[in-house]
Amino acid sequence: MKAGQLVMAGLLSMAMAGPAAGMYCTPLGTAGLVIGRYQPMQMTAQDAQTSFAIECFPSVPGENLSLSVRLVNAGTGRLRLSQAGSEQTLAVHLYRDAARSVPLDDQSAIRYSDRPTIPTLYWVSLYARVPGGQDAATGLYQLPLTVLIEY
Numbered sequence: 662m663k664a665g666q667l668v669m670a671g672l673l674s675m676a677m678a679g680p681a682a683g684m685y686c687t688p689l690g691t692a693g694l695v696i697g698r699y700q701p702m703q704m705t706a707q708d709a710q711t712s713f714a715i716e717c718f719p720s721v722p723g724e725n726l727s728l729s730v731r732l733v734n735a736g737t738g739r740l741r742l743s744q745a746g747s748e749q750t751l752a753v754h755l756y757r758d759a760a761r762s763v764p765l766d767d768q769s770a771i772r773y774s775d776r777p778t779i780p781t782l783y784w785v786s787l788y789a790r791v792p793g794g795q796d797a798a799t800g801l802y803q804l805p806l807t808v809l810i811e812y
Contacts, residue, residue, distance in 0.1 A: 684724055686717040686812050689782075694804045696742055696791055699751060704793045708761065712786040715810060722778035726812060730785050731770040733807040742791065742802035749798045756788040 694711045717726055732755065741750040755765040765771075765787065773783050789804070 684717060684719050684726055684812065686715050686728065686810065688810065689714040689716055694742075694753075694787065694789055694806060696751070696753070696789070696802045696804075698799065699791065699795075699797065699802055700799055701795065701797055706793050707791045709789045709791070710759070710786055712784055713808075715783045715785065716780055717775075717777060717783065717812065718780045719777045723776045726773070726775045726777060728773040728775070728783060729770045729809075729811040730772075731809045731811070732765060732767060732787075733809050742804045744798065744800045744802050747798065747800070749800065749802075751791050751795050751797050751802050753789050753791050753804060756790065759786070759788055761788055761790050 694709060696707060696709050699707065715728065715730070717728065719726070742753050743750050754761075757763040757765045757769065757771055763769075771785055775781065775783075785808075787806070791802075
């Protein structure tokens with residue numbers, strides 16, 4: 662790990678790289694992507710989302726902030742949700758938008774540009790879609806994610 666990085670444990674892990682000219686940012690809490698009760702006989706897709714906040718503190722009011730949030734382990738293909746205590750998995754697709762039209766993978770990032778004058782919260786939402794009709798057991802599934810936050 663490089664100096665200036667922080668990794669948080671949980672269903673959503675975060676690594677941070679910074680700081681930029683005295684500004685510092687910190688993630689608030691952790692969240693995980695959990696798909697509610699999956700029903701294999703349901704042929705329609707099932708959607709889920711998770712959100713987390715990043716709080717940034719300017720050392721000088723109006724200082725430029727360029728914030729980038731990237732998934733580290735998303736790959737460029739399909740991810741697999743796993744069922745706790747089981748070998749069961751489900752395919753899942755991640756997205757940047759609620760309409761689930763802009764895929765989110767290792768090659769893409771969610772970006773913010775700002776000039777905060779006071780400590781400011783930036784909310785990041787991640788969206789998922791599990792295609793219906795998969796050959797998997799009924800149950801709760803979760804996806805561990807690692808997020809890299811650069812500023």
